[in-house]
Amino acid sequence: MPAKKRFKTDYPGVYFIEGQAVASGKAERIFYVMYRRDGRLIEEKVGRQFQDNMTAAKAARIRAERIEGRSPSNNARREAEEAAKQAEAGRWTLAKLWAEYSSHKPENHALSTDRSRFETYIKPTFGEKEPAEVLTLDLDRLRSRLLKQGKSPQTVKHVLALFKRLVRFGVQKGLCDSPDPRKQTITMPKVDNEATEDLDADELARLIQAIEDEPNIQAANFMRLAMFTGMRRGELFKLEWRDVDFDRGFIHIREPKGGKSQKIPLNEAARALLVSHPRVEGSPFVFPGQGGKQRVTIQVASNRIKARAGLPADFRPLHGLRHLFASTLASSGRVDLLTLQKLLTHKSPTMTKRYSHLRDDALKRASEVAGDLLGEAAGKPREDSIGKVVSMGEER
Numbered sequence: 001m002p003a004k005k006r007f008k009t010d011y012p013g014v015y016f017i018e019g020q021a022v023a024s025g026k027a028e029r030i031f032y033v034m035y036r037r038d039g040r041l042i043e044e045k046v047g048r049q050f051q052d053n054m055t056a057a058k059a060a061r062i063r064a065e066r067i068e069g070r071s072p073s074n075n076a077r078r079e080a081e082e083a084a085k086q087a088e089a090g091r092w093t094l095a096k097l098w099a100e101y102s103s104h105k106p107e108n109h110a111l112s113t114d115r116s117r118f119e120t121y122i123k124p125t126f127g128e129k130e131p132a133e134v135l136t137l138d139l140d141r142l143r144s145r146l147l148k149q150g151k152s153p154q155t156v157k158h159v160l161a162l163f164k165r166l167v168r169f170g171v172q173k174g175l176c177d178s179p180d181p182r183k184q185t186i187t188m189p190k191v192d193n194e195a196t197e198d199l200d201a202d203e204l205a206r207l208i209q210a211i212e213d214e215p216n217i218q219a220a221n222f223m224r225l226a227m228f229t230g231m232r233r234g235e236l237f238k239l240e241w242r243d244v245d246f247d248r249g250f251i252h253i254r255e256p257k258g259g260k261s262q263k264i265p266l267n268e269a270a271r272a273l274l275v276s277h278p279r280v281e282g283s284p285f286v287f288p289g290q291g292g293k294q295r296v297t298i299q300v301a302s303n304r305i306k307a308r309a310g311l312p313a314d315f316r317p318l319h320g321l322r323h324l325f326a327s328t329l330a331s332s333g334r335v336d337l338l339t340l341q342k343l344l345t346h347k348s349p350t351m352t353k354r355y356s357h358l359r360d361d362a363l364k365r366a367s368e369v370a371g372d373l374l375g376e377a378a379g380k381p382r383e384d385s386i387g388k389v390v391s392m393g394e395e396r
Contacts, residue, residue, distance in 0.1 A: 006032075011060035021050050031056065033063035042066075044074040092175040094134075095127040097166045100175070106255070109234055109296065114162055121146065121159045122166075131167040132179045139163070139186055153189040160186050198327045199320070203311055210309035219301030221277050222287050226318055228270040230325030230343060233318045237295045240284040244274055264343055 004017040013034045021028040029049040035042055046062045047054030065071035098118050105111045125142060126134050139160065146156045164186055170176040199207060214220040222236060231239075235253050243252040250263040251270070266274075274286070283292030302317035311317075329343070 009056040009059075011056050011063075013063050014056050014059045016049075016056070019048070021048070023051070026050075029054075031059040033059055033066070035063055035067045037067070042075075091130055092170055093128050093130055094163075094166060095123060097131070097170045097175065098123070100173070101166055101169045109237075117159050117162050118166075122163055126163070131170060131176050132184070134163075134179070135183055136185045136187075139184070143187065143189060147189065153191045156189045157191055160188055199311070199315070199324055203309070204324070206309040207305070207311060210305045213308065214301065214305055216301050217278060218287055219298055219305070221273055222298055223302065223305060223317070223321065224273055225270060226321040227325060228267060228273065229264060230322045231264070232322060233298070236287060236318075237289075239286045241279065241286055242284065244286070246271065246275075 004019075006015045006017055007029075008015050014031065015034075016029040016031045019028050019030045020026065028051070031046050031049070031054050032043060033046050046059045049055075062071060102111060102115065105114075121142070126138070143156055143160065146159065147153070167176075167179065171178045211220050211223050214223075225231065226233070226236060229251065231251075231253070238254060239251070243254065244266065245252065245263075246266070249266045249271070251266050252261065252263045254261050277286065280288045280292055285292070285294055287295050287298075289295035289297075298318070306315065306317045311320075326343075
């Protein structure tokens with residue numbers, strides 16, 4: 001394309017060419033400026049007559065600013081914009097960290113819950129910030145705001161724990177710097193983890209009967225296995241037949257809540273249940289969902305069984321059965337807390353300690369039995385010792 005004719009103006013170093021307006025197609029002047037910087041001739045467009053409301057006088061002022069260095073050249077501005085884009089691309093904000101973090105996780109209930117927490121509570125406030133830009137005061141305000149909104153301390157703790165995990169993930173992967181602990185400290189709300197869910201003898205009997213009356217054999221056996229093993233809902237959802245080792249007597253739990261795969265004993269009640277449990281052809285899962293795929297919910301059936309049994313409103317069917325399993329063992333006095341921790345696959349003994357009072361009660365009862373027996377023995381002196389006083393210095 002031949003070069004267009006240049007038209008001089010009354011201002012040195014300013015000229016224009018004839019072009020067409022983008023919107024109307026009418027003739028329009030396009031202004032350029034020429035100047036030298038560091039001995040190099042620079043020639044660049046500064047604007048259109050109508051689109052940018054540009055005139056020769058404005059072009060002259062822009063030329064003067066660029067000569068004096070008060071206004072960057074087009075190339076300098078483009079370089080600055082590109083540098084800014086690259087810097088932005090290199091910023092690992094909380095939103096970008098979440099996207100990367102979640103891409104490494106399997107799509108399951110836990111990830112769905114974390115996604116909801118991030119989108120609802122973390123992203124609106126911290127999504128566009130890098131971890132180091134979030135201060136202790138910011139986190140304190142988030143915690144206080146959520147508590148004032150009526151969120152439970154446990155929910156707030158989960159939100160702050162997710163924030164902490166995202167930061168740790170970014171640091172471990174080399175995506176961001178570790179925040180200065182003098183500027184960022186996370187204070188978790190106090191959570192009462194001592195509460196346990198238990199059923200009395202009558203409630204347990206009604207629950208067992210309600211399970212017996214449940215027409216959905218998959219749901220009924222799901223509840224039974226939770227009661228017999230103390231397995232978590234998610235662990236039962238993911239349980240495959242290959243995880244059940246009938247020969248060695250173990251159930252392998254893959255990707256449990258604590259992260260590391262573990263195994264628990266296959267007790268006789270669980271063994272008998274699984275031996276008689278119907279298998280769904282083509283599905284590897286013990287309790288498959290629709291189409292033989294991994295089950296994602298059993299809420300309808302479990303709530304139906306709960307209602308049929310007339311259990312308390314605050315009793316959570318599946319989580320409650322896990323507590324029932326643990327409290328039954330703890331209160332028996334025949335299982336120590338370390339063994340109970342391993343059976344429940346707790347990562348640390350902290351969670352298991354909530355059942356310590358039940359074991360203490362069992363030990364106290366055992367101690368009382370011993371006291372009664374020994375007291376009775378002490379209250380019946382031998383006939384040959386009646387009337388005889390033995391001093392501390394006699395009969396060594």
